[in-house]
Amino acid sequence: MNSLILRTTAPLLLILLALYSVFVLWRGHYEPGGGFVGGLLLAGGVALYALSAGPSKARDLLRMLPRTLIGLGLLLGIGAGVAGLFIGEALFFPIWGAYIPGVGATGTVPLFAICVYLVVAGTAAEILLTLAED
Amino acid sequence: MLIAIATAFVAAILAPLLYRIKQQLATVLAPGVALGLFAYFASKIPQVTEDGPILESHVWVPGMNVHASFILDGLGLVFALLVTGIGALIFTYAAAYFADERDRLGGVLSIFLLFMGSMLGVVLADDAITLFIFWELTSVTSFFLIGYKFYTEKAKKSALQALVITGAGGLVLLVGLLLMSHAAIAQGMPPEEARRISALADADIQGHSLYTAIFVLVVLGAFSKSAQMPLHFWLPGAMVAPTPISAYLHSATMVKAGTFLLARLNPQLGGTELWFWTVTTVGAVTMVVAAAIAVFQRDLKSVLAYTTVSALGTLTMLAGIGTETAAKAFALFLVVHALYKAPLFMAAGTIDKKAGTRDPWAIRGLAYRMRGTGIVIALACLSMAGIPPFFGFIGKEELYATAFYYDDLEWMSTALAVAAWLGAAFTAAAALVVALPAFSRGPGGPDPSKPPKEGPLRMVAAPAILAAAGIVLGTLNVLAEDLVAAVATSIYDAPVSVTLALWHGLEYPYGVMLLMSAASLAVAGLLYAKLSSKPPAEESKLGRLQGAEVYARVIDGIYKLAGATARVVQGGPLHRHVFIVTAVAIAAAATPILMRWETPQTTGTQPGIPEIVIVALGIASLGLLIKAKNRLVQTAAAGVIGFAIAFLFAIYSGPDLAITQLMVETLMVILLVLVLHRLPARSVVHAAPKRIVHGVIALAGGALVTVLLLLAASPRYPRDASDFYIAHLEEEPELARNLINAILENFRAMDTLGEIVVLAIAGVGVTALVKLHKLRQREEGEQDAGSGDDAGQQAPREAQNDPAARGAEAGSEDPADPSDPAEGDQDEERSS
Structure with a gap:
């Protein structure tokens, strides 16, 4: 899309959206938000950038295939689920780490939120970029 | 032992990373780790042979009574030594073999190490679940290795075939193993004991009413993995893998897992009529038939593959017989076979690389050009043919002795001797087919204008070490006595003493056995002479036995069924697809609601002005969506409806839903825009009757959602689920305070x-x-x-x-x- 305004602002918006998506992901533990919305926000940023700079530039910027994000997310997600088995509990038994001031609770549940974030962002970005390239 | 297994897995993760940094690091790491593990297991030999098995147990999933328990007894030890020792040599060989496919070597080494770790897990596991997990891991890793040339149809098919057969066998085995502990618990064994395979030897599983079921399940698992007829066909198919892979998995290690299991479970399940007749017969038939097929193959790897099937048959037969001599013969033959088969595979790989053919009848005189490889082939084939003073001779003698010392049934003793002799004769003939053309002069050699060169040092030295071990152990056979005795003790479940010798004198039965050896070699020589004058046809029908065709039909049938279903349900244009999915969903959800119809009662508040405006906006857009012919307008209208719903969510305190809906709508619009430009600008207009049907379905869908929402809000329906979540959220302060996400990410x-x-x-x-x-x-x-x-x-x-x-x-x-x-x-x- 050949809009000067979009071309100029898209990189900035991408950074903002990426940061905001992480914020929404983090916020989801206590307030409305979470991995799903966060992932969509990130994908939205990527889509915006792809519309202005072209999908190949967007891919270069990501530095890894969106598919890698999907795989990483699923792997971590299964890991977060299986972790419970190793302490003799059921699948997806929550294991909590230390409470870090300023960050919040740590453990398998927040980890799982990150997995959802990665898979959703990866999938949405993959679909959008693939279609945009075609 | 857990640390030994973990080392292999960690190395598997490190190998590709190191390979990226510096290739040599990985090519040294993989054999280095294998060699280190070999040394570790070798250092345990005195302890195991003198004091008996070493046990080790780690708590894993106490809630499900699963422990990572391991046992290092003679059987496990000799397997571990083979897996790591041959592994170290093959990894070295592979680094040279894959020299022209450098970008994939890191991955191959990684999967090799992964496989080695899994295989160690199988042979050391003492817990039923641990055994099963490692068992399936070997199937999965071998899938990746067989499918190395994933871009060819043949490799894909063979890899899938091997995975389906051995993976399904593993599942069957799991049920068998669980039933075993179930039977032991029923007989009064404490549950934590009953999962340990070594402890199950004390239970009387043979006397339990489930014994037949257990036997069938376990033996099916073992037969599938060890390629016993009629499940053998995946193994020759797996030869599409590059040769180092065949050498490692399909000769020395993975395929032996099935026979390992039979030997391991001999104390627990063996000794019955059922066991003896089934396992011995299947093993003996496989031994003879596969060796006979091997002789007529026109591909070195196929010859070796079928002789491997035959050797697995021999081991299976010995596990079935289960006498003290059979246990000894099993231990000997296991090592003998690994020591000659792995180098032969490696030599075949070198020939393939350097001479460009694997046809044994097309490499006349090759041994004079590739002297190192020629010597390897000569040494290995002499052991394979069972010629003294090679280790293979001792193995064959013990095999004959098993038949002669079987005294439960006289005619069976004779039958076993005949089967063993036939197997040995065909195997010797196959050995001649592999070796002699390369050493004979005459027409039919490789292209003289481009004489093949010897492979690099690593590709000669690695198999040479193994082949040399065959003659060293043959002459200095005292070295192997203790270990063979320890293996036989594990199988026979009672102390066994072993004295090995090349010369036993001439009195009965040893004189007869020498005569049999001589006769088998004579027959092999005659067979070879006949083949030499007229080599077998390229396409041998012998290889294609029933099993492969049944498998192919089943797989074809599944594809056809899937294709037919998809054509009916998902064929044709998109609107028909959507129509079917929606109609089925509505019917499925509406049926139970209509069958127990209750008028929903709501206690909701009256909508205010903003809501009315939003809903009106939504309805107006809906009208536009239906009327519009232009796709861009339709997309925009659909977007407006979505946003309107998002606002409703926001107003009715569903912020999570609202922001999700907003994001989804935004991305959906982008998505639609991306695909819009390739569609005709104007959408298809259907004829009136079709439009009416579509309209009815759409209205029914809307009505269904409305009813569902009203029912969900109806106070008549219990709110147990909500109360449960809320109560638990308050109980555990660390759970997310956002209930929606707590449900999604935790509950x-x-x-x-x-x-x-x-x-x-x-x-x-x-x-x-x-x-x-x-x-x-x-x-x-x-x-x-x-x-x-x-x-x-x-x-x-x-x-x-x-x-x-x-x-x-x-x-x-x-x-x-x-x-x-x-x-x-x-x-x-x-x-x-």
């Missing part, structure tokens, strides 16, 4: 995992469809360029690339792509 995390998997599959599916479409376009574009007549209405930039293909398919196939993510997204949305 029902399993559901969410399922959903993100669906999402991921949809994403990968879209990529695959688009890429496939592009590929077809390119192919069609090459075939009939320049017949684009209706390309004018497409988006000009895209259409110019490929007018013909785009015009043909734009109407039906393209819209299917965005439909997938839409479904995935909406599933997710509903759950939140």
Whole structure:
């Protein structure tokens, strides 16, 4: 899309959206938000950038295939689920780490939120970029 | 032992990373780790042979009574030594073999190490579940290795075939193992004991009513893995893998896992009539038939593959017989076979690389050009043919002795001797087929203008070490006595003493055995002479026995069924697809509601002005959506409806839903815009009757959702679930305070995992469809360029690339792509 305004602002918006998506992901533990919305926000940023700079530039910027994000997310997600088995509990038994001031609770549940974030962002970005390239 | 296994797995993760940094690091790391583990297990030999098995147990899943228990007894030890020792040599060999495919060596070494760790897990496991997990891991890793040339149809098929057969066998085995501990618990064994395989030897499983079922399940698992007839066909198919892989997995290690299991479970399950007759017969038949097939193959690797099947048959037969002599013969033959088969595979690989053929009848005189490899082949084949003073001779003598010392049934003793003799004769003939052409002069050699050169040092030294071990152990056979005795003790479940010798004198039965050896060699020589004058046809019918065809029919049938179902349910244009899915969903959900109809009662508040405005906006957009013919207008209208719903969510205190809905709508609009330019600008208008049917379905869908919402809000329905979640959230302060996310990420995390998997599959599916479409376009574009007549209405930039293909398919196939993510997204949305 050949809009000067979009071309100029898209990189900035991408950074903002990426940061905001992480914020929404983090916020989801206590307030409305979470991995799903966060992932969509990130994908939205990527889509915006792809519309202005072209999908190949967007891919270069990501530095890894969106598919890698999907795989990483699923792997971590299964890991977060299986972790419970190793302490003799059921699948997806929550294991909590230390409470870090300023960050919040740590453990398998927040980890799982990150997995959802990665898979959703990866999938949405993959679909959008693939279609945009075609 | 856990640390030994873990070392292999950690090395498997490190290998590809190191390979990227510096290739040599990885090519040293992999054999180094294997050699280190070999040294570790070798250092345990005195302890195991003198003091008996070493046990080790780690708590794993106490809630399910699963422990990572390991046992290092004679049987496990000798397997561990073979797996690590041969592993170290093959990893060295592989580094040279894959020299011209450098980019993939790191991955191969990684999977090799992964496989080695899994195999160690199998042979050391003492816990039923631990055994099963490692068992399946060897199947999975071998799938990747057989499918090394994943871009060829044959490799894909063979890899899948091996995975299906051995993987299914593993599942069957799991049930068998669980039933075993179930039977032991029923007999009063404490449950924590009953999962330990070594402890199960004390139970009387043979006397339990489930014994037949257990036997069938376990033996099926073992037969599938160890390629016993009629499940053998996957093993020759697996020979599409590069030779180092065949040498490691399909001669020395993985395929032995089945016979290992039979030997391991001999104390627990053996000794019955059923065991003896089934296992011995299947083993003996496989031994003889596979060796006979081997002689007539025109591919070195096929010859070796079928002799491997035959050797596995021998081991199975010995496990079935289960006498003290049989246990000794098993231990000997296991080592003998590994020491000659792995170097032969490696030599075949070197010949393939350097001479460009694997036809044994096309390499006359090769041994004089490739002297090192020639010596390896000579040494290994002498052991294979069972010629003194090679280790193979001792193995064969013990095999004959098993038959002669079997005194339960006289005619059986004779039958076993005949079977063993036939097997030995055919195996010796196969050894001649492998070795002699390379050493004989005459026509039919490799192209003299391009004489093949010897492979690099590593490709000669690695098999040479193994082949040399065959003669060293043959002459200095005292060295092997203790270890063989320890293996036989594990199998026989009572102390066994072993004295090995090349010369036993001439008194009965040793004199007869020498005569049999001589006769088998004579027969082999005659057979070879006959083949030498007239080599077998290229396409031998012997190889294709019933099993492979049954497998092919079953797999074909599954594909056909899937294709037929898809054509009915998902064929045709997108609107029909959507129509079927929606109609089925409505029918499925509406039936139970209508069958127990209750008028929903609501206690909701009256809507205010903002809500009325928003709903009115939504309805207006809906009207526009139905009336509009232009796709862009339709997309915008659908977007407005989505945003209107998002605002409703926001007003009725559903902020999570609202922001999710907003994001989904935004991305959906972008998505639609991305695919819009390739669709005709105006949407298809159906005839009136069709429009009415579509309208009815749409209205029914809307009505269903409305009723469902009203029912969910109705106070008559219990709110147990909500109360449960709220109560637990207050109990555990660390749980997310956002209840919605606590449900998604914690209480029902399993559901969410399922959903993100669906999402991921949809994403990968879209990529695959688009890429496939592009590929077809390119192919069609090459075939009939320049017949684009209706390309004018497409988006000009895209259409110019490929007018013909785009015009043909734009109407039906393209819209299917965005439909997938839409479904995935909406599933997710509903759950939140």
